[in-house]
Amino acid sequence: MTPDAAERARSHPCYSEEGHRHFARMHVAVAPGCNIQCHYCNRKYDCANESRPGVASERLSPEEAIRKVLAVAARLPQLSVVGIAGPGDPLANPERTFATLEGVKRALPDLKLCVSTNGLALPESVDRLVALGVEHVTVTINMVDPEVGERIYPWIVMGGRRIEGREASRVLSERQLEGLERLAARGVLCKVNSVLIPGVNDAHIPEVSRRVRALGAFLHNVMPLVAAPEHGTHYGLTGQREPTRDELEAVQRACGGGAAVMRHCRRCRADAIGMLGEDRRDEYALARLPVNVPFEPTPGGIGGGAPDVDVGAAGGSLAGASDCAAGAAAGSLARRSYLGAVEKRRAQLAEARGAALAAAAPLPADVRERIAVATRGEGLVNEHFGHAAEFQVYDVGREGAKLVGVRQIPHYCLGGEGEERSLDAILDVLSDCAAVLVARIGRCPRERLAAAGIEAVDAHAFEPIEVAALGWLRARAERTGSCRQRVA
Ligand code: SF4
Ligand code: SF4
Numbered sequence: 001m002t003p004d005a006a007e008r009a010r011s012h013p014c015y016s017e018e019g020h021r022h023f024a025r026m027h028v029a030v031a032p033g034c035n036i037q038c039h040y041c042n043r044k045y046d047c048a049n050e051s052r053p054g055v056a057s058e059r060l061s062p063e064e065a066i067r068k069v070l071a072v073a074a075r076l077p078q079l080s081v082v083g084i085a086g087p088g089d090p091l092a093n094p095e096r097t098f099a100t101l102e103g104v105k106r107a108l109p110d111l112k113l114c115v116s117t118n119g120l121a122l123p124e125s126v127d128r129l130v131a132l133g134v135e136h137v138t139v140t141i142n143m144v145d146p147e148v149g150e151r152i153y154p155w156i157v158m159g160g161r162r163i164e165g166r167e168a169s170r171v172l173s174e175r176q177l178e179g180l181e182r183l184a185a186r187g188v189l190c191k192v193n194s195v196l197i198p199g200v201n202d203a204h205i206p207e208v209s210r211r212v213r214a215l216g217a218f219l220h221n222v223m224p225l226v227a228a229p230e231h232g233t234h235y236g237l238t239g240q241r242e243p244t245r246d247e248l249e250a251v252q253r254a255c256g257g258g259a260a261v262m263r264h265c266r267r268c269r270a271d272a273i274g275m276l277g278e279d280r281r282d283e284y285a286l287a288r289l290p291v292n293v294p295f296e297p298t299p300g301g302i303g304g305g306a307p308d309v310d311v312g313a314a315g316g317s318l319a320g321a322s323d324c325a326a327g328a329a330a331g332s333l334a335r336r337s338y339l340g341a342v343e344k345r346r347a348q349l350a351e352a353r354g355a356a357l358a359a360a361a362p363l364p365a366d367v368r369e370r371i372a373v374a375t376r377g378e379g380l381v382n383e384h385f386g387h388a389a390e391f392q393v394y395d396v397g398r399e400g401a402k403l404v405g406v407r408q409i410p411h412y413c414l415g416g417e418g419e420e421r422s423l424d425a426i427l428d429v430l431s432d433c434a435a436v437l438v439a440r441i442g443r444c445p446r447e448r449l450a451a452a453g454i455e456a457v458d459a460h461a462f463e464p465i466e467v468a469a470l471g472w473l474r475a476r477a478e479r480t481g482s483c484r485q486r487v488a
Helices: 002-009 062-075 093-105 124-130 165-185 205-214 234-240 245-256 324-360 419-431 443-451 466-479
Strands: 024-027 079-084 113-115 137-138 155-158 163-165 190-194 219-224 273-275 369-375 391-395 400-408 436-437 455-457
Touching: 002 190, 002 443, 062 079, 062 093, 062 324, 062 436, 079 093, 093 113, 093 124, 093 163, 113 124, 137 165, 155 369, 163 165, 165 190, 165 205, 190 205, 190 245, 205 245, 205 455, 245 400, 324 436, 324 466, 369 400, 369 466, 391 466, 400 466, 436 466, 443 455, 455 466
Parallel strands: 024 079, 079 113, 113 137, 137 190, 190 219, 369 436, 436 455
Antiparallel strands: 024 273, 155 163, 369 391, 391 400
């Protein structure tokens, strides 16, 4: 990785695992149409409580999208990226997509622009994306073999012509790979998403990984298929099963493991807003946005000067700023100052990590454990067990803590009461973990965890995750005596 690529990745929450602890993303759902059909997709279905790639509750015009971006940017200093990820394919809706990207770039040039595409229309879009300064593009590539592809894609539409069967996948694959190679050659950071479909492409994905890396992909994200009958997708209705947790991890390992495989994906909606793992889209619903944003797309670009948005007339929680130009300037200032604070924080975390690694260095190499961590962000063990909606799972050894994945769980604490059924599900999610590190935990779940052989640990509350994990591992090694002779 070049220093420039590393620098660009570190403030994008999806491209950098470390970055996702500090930075937020925002998807604007401006692209309704799609030029292909995937057997796992049904854009008509939307459950507001669900995090599933592609779904969106509100479809926005470019004007509405820019109003929304301005409102979010004025209030969320963590925001570093504005992306278009659906609900259809951004490049199958080029006018809406490029009008939105141009408008965001003009209004808030410090934000990164990001696009997620199926790749069919990518080759002819490369120049325009590069000219706009889009630095991050995700291409979903589920196969590089049309024989596999014909079990995923029934048809594509290109140049007004519908193509079906194996030929559809051949054309799609060719264009995906061509677009990826051309983007990477122009210095765009490309991430490839692959949906893991058991029995269809599970054995094939490592080959996809090798191929896309050879063409310049920066990161590979293997995501589990979501397929339930109620979603009304082909796979959901025909009983195609989703992969198990172990199957997903095995394919991720087969793709090479390490930093080049994304482990912190949350399978976000096409209208998600906030840090990964949180979704604040309800706070920024269209009905609550400031009104009166002059936004006049002209053929070939955005017309007019800098946006002059009157947020004074806004209702709901967004009222307060006297005008949007001032709001945008204040937001930009807040982002700069937040960036400065993040850099300081990073330096502190690196120092603490160095000390923790030095203290753990005498541990034998085979002292390793898998743990879960409850965190609200900032890289700290800072979430209450009962409030956690997910756990980050790490493998810990003397060389540090490596993220294995993020696992969603049902809330244990509902209305102040512990929910027994949720606890059963949580125990299942944690079944391969030796401990769960939390900010706090009640007596009842602590006892249930202990009975299942899982240690509940709140002694490292509010410590950085890796420092806490290594501290716990050392203490456990001391306590169990397994390496007392060898631990300093
Ligand atoms: Fe759905 Fe995206 Fe596939 Fe189009 S490319 S059918 S929007 S999942
Ligand atoms: Fe990032 Fe994954 Fe969410 Fe896409 S779905 S925005 S890659 S976390």
